[in-house]
Amino acid sequence: MRDLLGQVLELLPDQAVALARIIDRTGAGPRETGAAMVVTGDGRVLGSLSGGCVESAVLTTADQVLLDGQASLERFAAADQFTVGLPCGGEIEVFVERLDHTDLPVLLALHTALEVHHPVAYATTLEARPDRKLLRLGDCAPWRGLDHDAAALLAAGHNGLIGAQEWTPGLAERPRTFVQVFRSPARMILAGANDYTRALTVAAANLGYHVTVVDARETFTTPSRFPAADEVVVDWPHRYMEAEQSAGRIDERTVLCVLTHDPKFDVPLLATALRLPATAFIGALGSRRAHADRTARLREAGVPDTEIARVRSPLGLDVAANTPEETAISILAQILATRGNATAQPLADLDGPIHRRPD
Structure with missing residues (x-):
């Protein structure tokens, strides 16, 4: 469009x-x-x-x-x-x-936003007489019960369908709606070329993330091993992270998961990531013992405890995950809960509406 x-x-x-x-x-x-x-x-x-x-x-x-x-x-x-x-x-x-000409105001506003490269979403209800809405980041004005769902798609950076599952002409609240997002998708950077990474690339791609796998080991870091990834990069992860930051490709939506299980990769990467001005989530896979060792090494590298505390490790939620595929779901559930400031508790144990309305 x-x-x-x-x-x-x-x-x-x-x-x-x-x-x-x-x-x-x-x-x-x-x-x-x-x-x-x-x-x-x-x-x-x-x-x-x-x-x-x-x-x-x-x-x-x-x-x-x-x-x-x-x-x-x-x-x-x-x-x-x-x-x-x-x-x-x-x-x-x-x-x-x-x-027709009555649609010019919203389309002109869309054109202006695109001209100045502002992230924007153009929502259209799938009704016989469609309703249209332009949404910008931070705009929480109520709109037919769809504003928060549309805002979530804009934040993630990908198109999607929201509202009722079936097309019902004339439905007043939450009609089925197509949200077209004009913004680059949120990034997920996965450090480490292993089976857990492969499973996470598949699950994260389904959520609309632009997924990059990076590892310095050329033998393991190949596109054929990670077909669901958007990019597969052979480089030291900390060096790659520094280059991406310098190029302006790291922002407040970027998720980093360290899956390498090796201090010579983990520590320089985490030390680099914790110095970045904006990230959405930083996590590191491993046992409590491994994270204690990692924490000690980060302190030796001069990283303050207040910054080390930002690392989610052990990574994932307690869902009895064992296989790489189960672990990927556990990790993504934690990322979603963190991104949405949610409790990650069973819905049956909570009161109020199921679909939360974020502040």
């Missing part, structure tokens, strides 16, 4: 357009969620959803949406000889809506 926004803004003062976006994708697909196609009143097509697989069907829908103003939601699965679909075998959901 970002690439087409300027053209849409030029068209809307004079004519309505139909905007079609991929709002959900399962399996293989030609494009990611948020990919857009625009159909004008005089039949021009801008952009693409699938490289030609479903465009003809969406074009027909767009013509009807332009005619009656009623938005449409369609799902396309794998194609066969009788149906329009995706030859790659995946499945996509496409929302087609009508935009």
Whole structure:
């Protein structure tokens, strides 16, 4: 949608357009969620959803949406000889809506935010007459019971669906809504090339993190061992962390998990990370005995106790995790609880609403 926004803004003062976006994708697909196609009143097509697989069907829908103003939601699965679909075998959901001059204020605000590189989310209810909202970081203004869920997606830096699970036209509260986020995803840096790291890359990628695996041991640190990671880097972890900070790629959303079990890697990396001005979470895998030894070495390296206390170790929540996959869930649960300032207690033991509204 970002690439087409300027053209849409030029068209809307004079004519309505139909905007079609991929709002959900399962399996293989030609494009990611948020990919857009625009159909004008005089039949021009801008952009693409699938490289030609479903465009003809969406074009027909767009013509009807332009005619009656009623938005449409369609799902396309794998194609066969009788149906329009995706030859790659995946499945996509496409929302087609009508935009006209009344939508200019919110779209102009979106364009301005993108011009100055401000993180922003554009939320659209999947109703016959869609409601639209632009959300910025720190904006907690109530909006149809969806504002906190949308803010969580913006903080994480990835698109998503929130609200009711089924599309119910006219639903007043928490309608099913597509939130398109214009922000780089939050980073997770995993130091150490081992089985626990591999399991954590898979689980973290499912939460929308941009995952980097870094280790100085070239033999173990290969993309084939970590297919779910976005980056696999052969380097000393502390040196890599310093370079990323200098390049401005570490921020208050960055999560660091030290999984190396080796003081010659752990201590320099933690000493470096604890000096950084902003991180979301710093954790280190290992036993209580290992962490006591690590703490003593950090003190010898000149790291004050107040900073050492920021390291979550032993890492993870007490969920009787044993396998790498179970441990990954334990670690991610702790990260989620820390990020959301939650108790990490069983919901059955707590009072009040299940879905917390953060301050």
